[in-house]
Amino acid sequence: MKALNRRSVLLGGGAITASVAIGAQAHESGPTGAWTPLADMPFPVQEIYPAPFWKQRDGAQSLKPKPYNIIVNAGGLTPSGPNNVTDKVTFYDPLYDAWGYGEDLPEARHHIALVNNNGYLYGVGGFARDANGGWQMRSNCWRIGAIDEQWDEMRPMPHPKAEMVCASLNGLIHVVGGRAPYGSQNSEWSHHIDTDEHWIYDAAADRWHTLAPLPTPRNSSAGAVVNGVLYVIGGRTVNDGNSAVVEVYDSLSDRWNRAAPMPKAQGGLAAAVMNGKIYAFGGEYFSPGSGGVFAEAWEYNPRTDHWRAVAAMPRRRHGLGAVTIDNAIYVMGGAANVSGGNTSAALDKFEI
Numbered sequence: 206m207k208a209l210n211r212r213s214v215l216l217g218g219g220a221i222t223a224s225v226a227i228g229a230q231a232h233e234s235g236p237t238g239a240w241t242p243l244a245d246m247p248f249p250v251q252e253i254y255p256a257p258f259w260k261q262r263d264g265a266q267s268l269k270p271k272p273y274n275i276i277v278n279a280g281g282l283t284p285s286g287p288n289n290v291t292d293k294v295t296f297y298d299p300l301y302d303a304w305g306y307g308e309d310l311p312e313a314r315h316h317i318a319l320v321n322n323n324g325y326l327y328g329v330g331g332f333a334r335d336a337n338g339g340w341q342m343r344s345n346c347w348r349i350g351a352i353d354e355q356w357d358e359m360r361p362m363p364h365p366k367a368e369m370v371c372a373s374l375n376g377l378i379h380v381v382g383g384r385a386p387y388g389s390q391n392s393e394w395s396h397h398i399d400t401d402e403h404w405i406y407d408a409a410a411d412r413w414h415t416l417a418p419l420p421t422p423r424n425s426s427a428g429a430v431v432n433g434v435l436y437v438i439g440g441r442t443v444n445d446g447n448s449a450v451v452e453v454y455d456s457l458s459d460r461w462n463r464a465a466p467m468p469k470a471q472g473g474l475a476a477a478v479m480n481g482k483i484y485a486f487g488g489e490y491f492s493p494g495s496g497g498v499f500a501e502a503w504e505y506n507p508r509t510d511h512w513r514a515v516a517a518m519p520r521r522r523h524g525l526g527a528v529t530i531d532n533a534i535y536v537m538g539g540a541a542n543v544s545g546g547n548t549s550a551a552l553d554k555f556e557i
Contacts, residue, residue: 237504237513237514237515237516237557238502238515238516238555238556238557239516239555239556239557240516240518240519240553240554240555241553241554241556242519242551242552242553242554243297243302243535243552243553243554244297244302244303244304244552245304245550245551245552246278246295246297246304246537246538246550246551246552247293247295247304247306247550248283248285248291248293248550249283249284249285249538249548249549249550250278250281250282250283250291250538250548250550251281251282251283251522251523251524251525251538251539251540251545251548251549252281252282252315252316252524253278253279253280253281253524253525253526253537253538253539254316254317254318254319254371254526255276255277255278255279255319255526255528255537255538256276256277256319256320256321256326256528257272257273257274257275257276257277257321257528257529257530258273258275258276258277258296258321258326258352259271259272259273259274259275259324260274260275260296260298260351260352261351273321273529273530274298274299274300274530275296275297275298275299275352276296276297276299276528276530276535276537277294277295277296277307277319277326277352278294278295278296278297278319278526278537278538279293279294279295279310279314279317279319279328280292280293280294280310280313280314280315280316280317280328280331281315281538282315282334282524282545282548283548284548286313287313287335288313288334288335288336288339289334290313290314290315290332290333290334291313292309292310292311292312292313292314293306293309293310294306294307294308294309294310294352295307296352297535297537297552299530299531299533299535305352307349307352307353308349308352308353308354308355308356310328310347310356311345311347311356311358312333312343312345313333313334314328314331314332314333314343315331315332315334316330316331316332316367316368317329317330317331317367318330318331318367318369318371318380319371320371320372320373320378321373322373322376322377322378322408323373323376323408324350325348325349325350325408326348326349326350326352327346327347327348327359327371327378327406328345328346328347328348328356329345329346329347329362329371329378329380329406330342330343330344330345330346330362330365330366330367330369330371330380330383331343331367332367337392338392338393339392339393339394340392340393340394340396340397341391341392342365342366342367342384342385342386342391342397343365343367344361344362344363344364344365344366345358345361345362346358346359346360346361346362346406347359348408359406359408359411360406360411360412360413362380362404362406362413363404363413364385364386365385365386365391366380366383366384366385366400366402367383367384367397368383368384368424368425369381369382369383369384369400369424369426370382370383370426370427370428370435370437371428372428372429372430372435373430374430374433374435374456375433375456377405377406377407377408378405378406378408379403379404379405379416379435379454380402380403380404380405380406381402381403381404381419381428381435381437381454382399382400382401382402382403382419382422382423382424382426382437382440383399383400383402383424384397384398384399384400384424384443385397385398385400385402386398398443399422399423399424399442399443400422401418401419401420401421401422402415402418402419403415403416403417403418403419403454404416416459417454417459417460417461419437419452419461420452420461420463421448421450421452422442423440423441423442423448423450424440424441424442424443424472425440425441425472425473425474425488426438426439426440426448426472426474427439427440427474427475427476427485427527428476429476429477429478429483430478431478431481431482431483431507432481432507433456434453434454434455434456434507435453435454435456436451436452436453436454436464436476436483436505436507437451437452437453437454438451438467438474438476438483438485438505439451439467439470439471439472439474439485439488440472440474441470441472441473446470446472446490446491446492447470447471447472447488447490447491448470448472449466449467449468449469449470449471450463450466451463451464451465451466451467451505452464464505464507464510465505465510465511465512467485467503467512468503468512468514469499469501470490471485471487471488471489471490471499471501472488472489472490472523473487473488473489473523473524474486474487474488474499474523474525475487475525475526475527475536475539476527477527477528477529477534478529479529479532479533479534479557480532480557481507481508482504482505482506482507483504483505483507484502484503484504484505484515484527484534484555485502485503485505486501486502486518486522486525486527486536486555487499487500487501487502487518487521487522487523487525487536487539488523489523489524489543490543491543496543496544497543498521498522498523498540498541498542498543499521499523500517500518500519500520500521500522501514501517501518502514502515502516502517502518502555503515504557515557516555518536518553519553520541520549520551520553521541522536522538522539522540522541522549522551523539523540523543524538524539524540524545525537525538525539525549526538526539532556533554533555533556534554534555534556535552535553535554535555536552536553536554536555537551537552537553538550538551538552539551
């Protein structure tokens with residue numbers, strides 16, 4: 206399947222609405238998960254990479270905050286923002302099923318990757334969008350220590366990058382694959398190409414280092430860390446459409462290996478880890494004269510190297526986010542149509 210230029214279509218539409226299937230089953234062998242609708246995000250938004258973070262509870266006595274008790278999203282594409290992009294930072298508190306606002310990003314971004322690392326929340330890369338172009342790739346690395354703090358500028362990536370996997374592993378931030386400028390131009394989608402680059406950021410030294418490259422260069426993949434190894438799942442390439450490839454990085458040997466491929470090739474998907482297993486959600490596909498958005502959800506067991514279908518999402522979406530808090534995965538935002546139509550504010554909780 207050949208990829209089309211998904212970025213030529215302007216963002217449009219508002220939040221979608223859909224009936225919610227509670228306890229839906231992916232096949233007849235037994236229950237495979239339940240979905241619960243929760244409070245919508247403050248505004249519809251897609252092309253997001255949210256992350257877990259923490260927030261001190263009012264009246265709390267402990268000086269040590271509870272880890273991962275809120276979900277933070279920053280930036281994204283939205284119908285209501287200037288040039289359809291936002292600098293807003295929002296957070297969701299599962300205890301109250303409510304959303305709030307944090308400190309704005311220094312610059313409006315879409316596809317900015319958030320990652321929780323050593324008690325800080327980092328925002329890495331992404332695209333700026335204004336009258337000079339909708340896909341101005343950036344190399345910035347920002348961080349905050351609390352949701353109401355201003356973002357500090359850290360050492361930028363070696364060069365601009367976006368639509369990559371960004372994950373914390375052994376106290377270091379790994380940035381893998383994605384897209385990067387292939388020449389001097391850097392303002393539109395056509396100026397970028399897939400990359401196999403794999404970098405780590407050492408916050409203590411404020412330095413970036415190069416590690417073993419990703420064997421299969423691609424963008425719009427999902428990432429997950431299980432048992433000290435990093436998984437890069439699915440995604441797509443510039444010239445050959447979606448990929449079902451799953452590759453696994455072992456930091457002890459600085460080597461990559463192949464795992465069982467996804468049952469379907471899905472790009473623009475999201476993934477999260479729950480109870481030692483990886484769950485992958487949604488995405489989109491393109492082909493000449495057609496395309497679509499996935500509702501499928503999959504479970505991967507690292508011990509058996511096996512994928513199985515679980516309850517499909519009640520609302521099909523791509524460019525969405527998925528974050529685990531305690532024993533549930535929260536799936537949010539995205540778009541119901543390829544290339545940005547019907548942007549969603551929906552938040553749904555998935556449990557097994």
